Amino acid sequence: MLRCLPTFRARAARAMSTTPSLVQIEKKDNYAIVRLSRAPVNSLNMELLQAIDEAVQSLEQDKNIKGMILSSTNPKIFSAGLDITEMYQPKTKRLREFWRAFQNTYLRLYTTPLATVAAIEGHSPAGGCLLAMCCDSRVMSLGGPLIGLNETKLGIVAPFWMRDVMVNTIGHRETEKMLGLGLQVNALRGKEIGLIDEAVPVEQVHSVAEKLLLEWLSIPSSARKLTKAMMRDETAQKLRSRLDEDRSNFVDFCETDKVQSALAGYLAALKKKAEAKAAK
Numbered sequence: 001m002l003r004c005l006p007t008f009r010a011r012a013a014r015a016m017s018t019t020p021s022l023v024q025i026e027k028k029d030n031y032a033i034v035r036l037s038r039a040p041v042n043s044l045n046m047e048l049l050q051a052i053d054e055a056v057q058s059l060e061q062d063k064n065i066k067g068m069i070l071s072s073t074n075p076k077i078f079s080a081g082l083d084i085t086e087m088y089q090p091k092t093k094r095l096r097e098f099w100r101a102f103q104n105t106y107l108r109l110y111t112t113p114l115a116t117v118a119a120i121e122g123h124s125p126a127g128g129c130l131l132a133m134c135c136d137s138r139v140m141s142l143g144g145p146l147i148g149l150n151e152t153k154l155g156i157v158a159p160f161w162m163r164d165v166m167v168n169t170i171g172h173r174e175t176e177k178m179l180g181l182g183l184q185v186n187a188l189r190g191k192e193i194g195l196i197d198e199a200v201p202v203e204q205v206h207s208v209a210e211k212l213l214l215e216w217l218s219i220p221s222s223a224r225k226l227t228k229a230m231m232r233d234e235t236a237q238k239l240r241s242r243l244d245e246d247r248s249n250f251v252d253f254c255e256t257d258k259v260q261s262a263l264a265g266y267l268a269a270l271k272k273k274a275e276a277k278a279a280k
């Protein structure tokens with residue numbers, strides 16, 4: 001028994017050192033940087049969504065931490081959005097759990113009392129755009145990266161709560177165009193429509209994100225938190241009161257032949273693009 005213990009410990013230590021963490025948390029004085037870390041593109045599968053939810057929850061419980069910067073370990077991709085392979089040819093039980101994880105992560109991040117800033121160095125489509133919109137402010141790098149809710153381009157429809165968050169961020173008419181046309185925009189255009197607060201060269205994204213976060217943290221904390229709740233709770237409550245209905249809608253919609261064949265086509269196009277890139 002005694003001889004087993006070091007072996008067990010060694011195994012556990014090996015497992016810990018070889019299991020890559022999906023989310024990296026770096027604590028600073030009174031805030032944390034949370035970096036999404038699921039190679040290659042931070043696509044949001046169930047485990048990554050749960051890891052984000054848990055990370056935010058653990059920071060909320062840390063008395064020293066008042067805010068967080070949401071970022072990525074991949075400077076070219078903030079997040080590729082929901083992992084399409086979770087939705088393609090799914091097992092119903094897993095699909096249901098996956099959607100609940102997405103709902104939970106949205107509710108956690110959108111309503112967290114922490115001050116939050118998204119530091120977006122790379123692309124941020126669909127679910128990636130939602131994560132960014134859940135933050136109090138967004139800084140994005142100038143140049144190539146794009147952000148937006150491109151669901152219609154995949155032949156799928158964003159749920160009402162993704163629409164609501166976009167309406168709250170950029171207003172009804174801009175959302176109508178962005179969502180209906182499945183548009184993604186660069187940082188400059190994002191700033192023009194209010195989706196992005198600061199558009200800066202990539203090397204400044206983190207310092208500007210920190211500056212914005214400190215501005216939020218300079219506000220008396222109970223006033224800041226109550227105001228955030230006053231602005232966001234009604235929107236969150238709309239989903240909270242319809243969690244099961246929303247999940248059933250998603251599962252039914254996702255399992256239709258039409259959606260499955262649209263997802264198959266989209267995945268094939270992504271694969272073809274990746275192969276062409278690798279062949280260069």
Ligand SMILES: CC/C=C\C/C=C\C/C=C\CCC/C=C/C(=O)SCCNC(=O)CCNC(=O)[C@H](O)C(C)(C)COP(=O)(O)OP(=O)(O)OC[C@H]1O[C@@H](n2cnc3c(N)ncnc32)[C@H](O)[C@@H]1OP(=O)(O)O
Nearest residue numbers: 043080081082083084123126127157159249250270271274
């Ligand atoms: C009537 C309605 C009733 C009810 C409605 C209820 C519910 C609504 C139902 C559904 C709504 C769901 C909401 C959906 C939200 C989403 O987030 S959908 C996901 C959308 N995401 C995208 O479109 C992004 C796709 N990816 C890209 O554009 C690019 O990959 C990139 C710009 C992010 C990165 O480009 P590159 O750096 O060039 O990398 P590659 O393209 O080569 O990709 C590398 C590798 O990763 C795979 N991959 C990329 N994105 C995803 C993804 N989202 N999911 C899974 N896998 C992804 C890609 O295929 C490559 O794989 P390999 O070929 O290397 O294996």
